[in-house]
Amino acid sequence: MHSSSRYDIIFAGGGTTACVIAGRLAAADPDLEILIIESGPSTKDEDIHTQPNQWIGLLNRTDVYMAHSSLTATNLNGRSPKVNNGSCVGGGGSVNAMMYNRAPASDYDDWERLGNPGWGAADLIPLARKLETYQIDGSESIHGSSGPIKVSYGAPHSRSKIGADFLSAAAGFPRGREFADEWNDFATCDVYGKFPKYIDAETGRRSDSAHAYLYSQSDNPNLHILDQAHVNRVIFEDKSNRAVGVEYQAGGANSAMLTAYASRLVVVSAGTFGSPAILERSGIGGINIMDKHGIPVVSDLPGVGHNYNDHPGAFLAYLADQGMRKANASSGYNDVDAGIKVRPNGEDLRELPIFSDHRWPKFFDKIPDKSVGPVFSLARPMDSNLDPTNYQVAYFLSYPAGTGTVHITGRDSFLPIEVYSGLLDRDEDLVLLRWFYKWSRELARRMDCYRGENVPEHPRFSEGSEARCGAREGPVAHAAPEIKYTEADNEAIDEFHREKAVFCWHALGSCAMKSREDSGVVDPRLNVYGTKNLKVADMSIAPLNVGANTYHTALLVGEKAAIIIAEELGISGV
Numbered sequence: 001m002h003s004s005s006r007y008d009i010i011f012a013g014g015g016t017t018a019c020v021i022a023g024r025l026a027a028a029d030p031d032l033e034i035l036i037i038e039s040g041p042s043t044k045d046e047d048i049h050t051q052p053n054q055w056i057g058l059l060n061r062t063d064v065y066m067a068h069s070s071l072t073a074t075n076l077n078g079r080s081p082k083v084n085n086g087s088c089v090g091g092g093g094s095v096n097a098m099m100y101n102r103a104p105a106s107d108y109d110d111w112e113r114l115g116n117p118g119w120g121a122a123d124l125i126p127l128a129r130k131l132e133t134y135q136i137d138g139s140e141s142i143h144g145s146s147g148p149i150k151v152s153y154g155a156p157h158s159r160s161k162i163g164a165d166f167l168s169a170a171a172g173f174p175r176g177r178e179f180a181d182e183w184n185d186f187a188t189c190d191v192y193g194k195f196p197k198y199i200d201a202e203t204g205r206r207s208d209s210a211h212a213y214l215y216s217q218s219d220n221p222n223l224h225i226l227d228q229a230h231v232n233r234v235i236f237e238d239k240s241n242r243a244v245g246v247e248y249q250a251g252g253a254n255s256a257m258l259t260a261y262a263s264r265l266v267v268v269s270a271g272t273f274g275s276p277a278i279l280e281r282s283g284i285g286g287i288n289i290m291d292k293h294g295i296p297v298v299s300d301l302p303g304v305g306h307n308y309n310d311h312p313g314a315f316l317a318y319l320a321d322q323g324m325r326k327a328n329a330s331s332g333y334n335d336v337d338a339g340i341k342v343r344p345n346g347e348d349l350r351e352l353p354i355f356s357d358h359r360w361p362k363f364f365d366k367i368p369d370k371s372v373g374p375v376f377s378l379a380r381p382m383d384s385n386l387d388p389t390n391y392q393v394a395y396f397l398s399y400p401a402g403t404g405t406v407h408i409t410g411r412d413s414f415l416p417i418e419v420y421s422g423l424l425d426r427d428e429d430l431v432l433l434r435w436f437y438k439w440s441r442e443l444a445r446r447m448d449c450y451r452g453e454n455v456p457e458h459p460r461f462s463e464g465s466e467a468r469c470g471a472r473e474g475p476v477a478h479a480a481p482e483i484k485y486t487e488a489d490n491e492a493i494d495e496f497h498r499e500k501a502v503f504c505w506h507a508l509g510s511c512a513m514k515s516r517e518d519s520g521v522v523d524p525r526l527n528v529y530g531t532k533n534l535k536v537a538d539m540s541i542a543p544l545n546v547g548a549n550t551y552h553t554a555l556l557v558g559e560k561a562a563i564i565i566a567e568e569l570g571i572s573g574v
């Protein structure tokens with residue numbers, strides 16, 4: 001499809017957000033010459049991407065899924081956890097777990113309050129309706145009925161019994177929370193519910209932005225997708241700092257450097273790891289980084305690569321009764337059925353030292369739609385090295401206190417990037433994870449299918465501890481007393497998290513939309529400070545974390561960016 005080297009708009013990176021923007025603009029103005037340069041392969045109609053139950057297998061595919069080693073952090077016992085992103089047309093959206101989870105309204109209002117007019121919930125909620133066709137009974141004031149992204153509970157008859165078992169255990173769990181059919185209304189949390197999925201109920205296929213926005217316009221000859229090509233840097237017109245194109249390589253690390261020119265706009269949309277790296281290689285970033293790698297400075301922006309965040313969590317494996325077997329043969333299923341976005345009550349807060357004294361009053365207390373994170377069940381372990389008959393109960397922190405950094409290690413786009421994760425840097429995050437472990441285990445051991453813990457996948461409690469893990473005959477009674485943990489047990493849980501806690505693929509924030517004085521990288525119109533005709537649009541612009549899996553926010557950023565760009569280029573109908 002790559003026929004010319006002059007375009008109106010070039011996208012550097014062709015992931016979730018780029019597909020939304022390019023698709024919207026191309027649909028509104030089919031004459032617009034658009035080039036998307038994506039380092040990974042095409043995903044069009046590939047079963048591994050379109051068949052939901054194949055998604056766990058994707059995590060072993062180095063061609064469509066990129067793993068970055070991170071530097072070790074203080075609280076990780078010398079461990080260097082991998083952080084990952086999708087690397088293919090559609091990016092994370094073409095490899096992700098398809099869990100549909102919307103962030104609370106207050107998150108976007110927080111973004112707006114940081115000096116970003118137009119990014120509050122009142123502006124974004126209409127876009128949330130626009131982007132989806134909600135195939136579940138839901139209120140029209142909250143959900144869309146004609147958007148490109150399809151949301152359902154999965155293909156009919158595709159669910160396992162694990163989700164229902166989780167919800168029935170929750171009903172008997174004495175910690176008393178309600179149940180709700182709707183928990184994605186931007187307001188509700190602390191209720192149990194079923195997890196909707198980015199799966200088209202009619203076809204059973206994954207509903208991703210690549211297919212929904214881009215491939216659906218394959219007949220448009222002006223919409224060019226160049227896959228398996230790495231963007232090295234943005235090119236600027238001499239002295240004016242106006243972006244005029246990009247340099248890229250289409251044949252691997254040793255191939256020739258090629259150029260493509262954009263007369264109207266360059267949009268960097270390479271995700272939380274790729275976007276700051278492209279900016280830094282282009283001379284946009286901290287002076288220390290430019291000096292270190294001998295890159296001429298275009299814009300001195302020390303915030304590039306800072307403010308990196310994700311959701312730290314853990315996936316606990318349990319032994320299951322063989323009769324409760326799992327995902328059936330249907331491919332329209334992602335193994336995730338039920339969960340809760342937990343908000344601690346007064347009693348819970350007494351179990352959360354450090355967190356309840358500092359982070360809670362500062363960030364959560366007065367804002368009732370903010371949960372501290374979800375707990376959810378999985379019918380099959382995320383880790384394909386584990387026995388597939390195990391089930392998992394997982395949890396993650398929505399707003400961890402620790403943050404990290406992402407920087408280049410050289411001028412070559414094939415060099416690894418340097419990531420400092422910040423994972424568990426802060427004690428309050430460790431305390432909260434400890435509490436989540438206990439809560440989630442109480443739920444897991446009340447499930448009918450429970451037959452004990454997969455011991456190596458749990459904390460190493462000492463001999464004689466009430467908390468010690470192992471195989472069991474069956475579940476405990478719903479009203480059974482909770483396990484009492486000693487100080488030594490608490491230390492074992494912390495140690496487990498130091499060794500096993502992971503980031504949940506929700507990287508964001510490394511090119512934050514904030515004021516320049518506050519270490520921001522882009523303004524509210526997504527323009528990179530100190531440049532012209534250059535925007536960043538993807539999850540890297542998130543100035544603060546969001547209390548949900550991040551695909552929904554990436555889609556929202558795409559819809560919002562499409563409107564901004566259309567306004568500026570005089571394109572109507574977006």
Ligand SMILES: Cc1cc2nc3c(=O)[nH]c(=O)nc-3n(C[C@H](O)[C@H](O)[C@H](O)COP(=O)(O)OP(=O)(O)OC[C@H]3O[C@@H](n4cnc5c(N)ncnc54)[C@H](O)[C@@H]3O)c2cc1C
Pocket residue numbers: 012013014015016017018037038039040084085086087088089090091092093095096097098099100101229230231232269270271272273274275278413504505506507537538539540548549550551552554
């Ligand atoms: C395994 C996994 C599971 C997930 N599960 C869920 C879930 O169940 N629910 C949910 O809501 N969210 C989930 N997410 C998160 C969600 O998918 C991401 O937040 C979202 O896709 C991020 O979109 P983005 O546009 O910011 O970046 P991406 O979609 O990551 O796109 C960035 C693209 O840029 C490309 N790129 C990078 N550098 C270059 C370069 N130099 N040149 C050219 N191209 C480049 C990358 O290859 C990538 O395709 C998951 C993510 C992953 C990876």
